[in-house]
Amino acid sequence: VKKVVVIGAGVAGLATAIRLAVQGFEVAVYEKNATPGGKLTAFNDNGFHFDAGPSLFTQPQNIEALFALANEPIADYFSYKTVPVACKYFYENGKTVQAYTNQQMFASEMEQQLGEPAANVTSYLHNASKLYQNVATIFLNFSLHKKSTWLHFRVVKALRSLKFAYLFKSLGNYNTRFKTEEAQQIFNRFATYNGSNPYKAPAMLSLIPHLEQTEGAFYPTGGMVSITNALHKLALKKGVHFHFNTPVQKIIYTDNQAKGIVVNNNNIMADVVVSNSDVYFTYKHLIGNHKKAQKVLKQERSSSALVFYWGINKTYPQLDLHNIFFTKNYQAEFDHIFKLKRLYNDPTIYINITSKQEQQQAPNGCENWFVMINVPANTHYEPATLIAQAKANILHKLQTMLGDDVSKHIVVEHTLHPQTIEQNTGSYMGSLYGTSSNSKMAAFLRHPNFTSAIKNLYCCGGSVHPGGGIPLCLKSAQIVSDLIKSDVKVAAHA
Template identity: 50%
Template sequence: MPKLKAIVIGAGIAGIASAVRLAVKGYQVDVFEANAKPGGKLGEINMNGFRFDAGPSLFTMPQYVDELFKLAGKNPEDYFKYIKLKEICRYFYEDGLRLNATADLDQFAKDIAEKTHSTAAEARHYFKKSKTIYEVTHRVFLERSLHKLKSYLHWDTLKSIFRFGQIDAFRTQAKANQSFFKDERIAQLFNRYATYNGSDPYQAPATLNVIPHFEYHFGAYIPKDGMYGIVNALVKLAEELGIRFHYSQKVEEILHSKTGKTKIEGVKVNDKTYRADIVVSNLDIWFTYKNLLKDITEPKKLLTQERSSSALIFYWGMDSSYSDLGLHNIFFAKDYQKEFSAIWKDKTLSHDPTVYVNITSKHIRNDAPANAENWFVMINVPANNGQNWDQLINEARANIIKKINRILNRNIERDIVCEQTLDPRGIESKTGSYQGALYGNSSNNQFSAFLRHSNFSSKVKNLYFCGGSVHPGGGIPLALLSARIIDDDIRPVQ
């Protein structure tokens, strides 16, 4: 009997994970990727002797990557190595406050108590609440489909339903954090976690306070070969399993039967038909419906929901080293609410943005020349709605440099020896994310978890969806979980 065939559209992290899982189940798998390289948002840039991770820069929940190697009967350490960070992030405020968030929660709580008006007890109470939200939600909202009855027929699901009031869904994250901390600067620090899924802490539910638990309980890590090392390791595994990658091959249409019960037939690429028993789309759900699914009614309400925020990123090769900076660094806006109002209400950029600086050469020395550093400098921005991005980029660059100069008391611009920029337009064109939104739809209301598209099609049999634009959401851990949810729904080849 010939093998059953599966096709995955897009070699982003969720697409590769889905391909691996299908191959382990016995399918012959082909992956079609529009770009010349795999990775999607998880890309890399090489420039003038500097290497940059182009997209996601924080690595948490490494067990979801290791799981893929174990499923294939491989030792993860033979493919992929990472180290746990002792220091999670350095925080810089305009009033001179500096905080180092460490993996040692007691030490971090003590640091908060010594330097701010908040107490160690406040911090410990917050982290306990974060843990509770995780315990209530992770089985139901993260690891299972919300769109199948069987997901609710588990005892742990019923227990979570009875504990629903503990997930803090009916007040905003900002309101909750204001109640947790006397010092508004610490509330601001934890409001920042709304940006991990492209949302606004002044609108999004306090359920998002689950996110710090991923970092502070499970830990933050750095792959020894950088974030793109995740892609290289998984592609190597996939190829060993016989998965075939077709780069610079853009899928034009998902083919399905037109008579009888609608079921998947394959895909069309460059006017050529490739037959398949299963198709998994890792493309943004908006473009999947708009461009690939002909004669299938699109879910208009879902596709017209508010998009998540995007990013403006400067990749700077710095001809100097900065001892007061670490791997992850945050320079906070003085007025955080004003910054988010600019992004979400005015669809523009604040003149005083919060700036994130990631410097992998602090740990991976070959990522920059000797006595130099690779700066990944990012601010949150609205999705692309036709703004004058060229003007906004110039203004943002100047404001970012002024801000960092002011806080570090250095002239950083003279150290910039090479530069590239990525804005929402480029994010859309390079990664297929509608309007450059990094996480699909926003999570700015308490029902957002239920409003994401399912991981399967209710209209086309054997059509599945993975990645950050569908359930359970964006970011590496959730993208990998989207592949696991699909896996749970597909039977092994007999």
């Protein structure tokens, strides 16, 4: 049986391990942390449960596909439900919008609350769905860097449906088709789903709302960490071996062929190596190829985040599972994040409260707030300064918009900032999604799922094709396992 080692137990590493174990490989995962999940972990404090990283769950079919492939009943591992409102939006002018996942309801809410013609919303979402079905399904499911992808019969159809505007207009410019600034702001925000700037990123990103506004938004029972737990359990069931607290020091290669890894100064030999580590660090530390590492950095990093995990000793009925408090000047906020690399004093604030879905995620009469603002990836702030300034900005804005001094109700506080994101998960500069999509060619410049320099070395996860976020990371696992299947002759099925 051929041996595979996977470096890192992030969501993409876990999914790749499952797929390869099902294909009959002997798979071992080496993870530097004590637990699996990478960015997708959780912690508890004084009866408050906090998901540490991702909070929005879309496309559960990517998880279901893994259980179907492994021929295991998903219900024994994982359950989730749909949420009727994808997000509740708050504006400083007092307006609010509930983004219902029912398209008709969402369109009429936009008309009633903002005066945005419902037809503008439905036609936008219709175009997003078409774009997703024609283009994204090809580019998200296959390597962009293999000739076979370009010979695929659906590529011609995909390319035909690619309008000039999708590539050459920015998302912000494309979204001026909405009459109201508030509607533009909602649809510009989707660029942040891969850590990009809507005023730079191509209008191609207009397909993102298709995911949550058309396919739906979901909530996993037990919080987002249930995804990690389910995949870890499935991997164990399929015979994957896990080695936690085991940082990989080097990838062994000779004659430009990967031969294994070094852990605890011991050589572990393997036929295939898959790195779920940030591709920049894979080149810099694991391969020692500084030139290639620098090449990765030619692309701008995606934004990072500053998160406050607040245990709140009060309930706020006006809030939902996902809430956004918009800045008054979105363009200025993105200029600060990407151009000036500074904190903006009127940030857009995201608040996720899972106790709205499951009361037991917080003590009685309390709520577990995950409060996040976007910040530059390469912030040069000293963390204590960054945290103090951001906290003051957030509390001031919430006081204005909620009419309440939230600071009086914080009974538990933890923080996550770019430096701790890098320390915890090995994401260079703490960027959430690897590289940004701020250039028109971003999708093509993103690192492939294999390396041309070293045979039998593959890459999965948010820093490589097709990109960051749980759905795309799971797609990268599928692409990598398909590449390995066709590249490596598998021994008899285990």
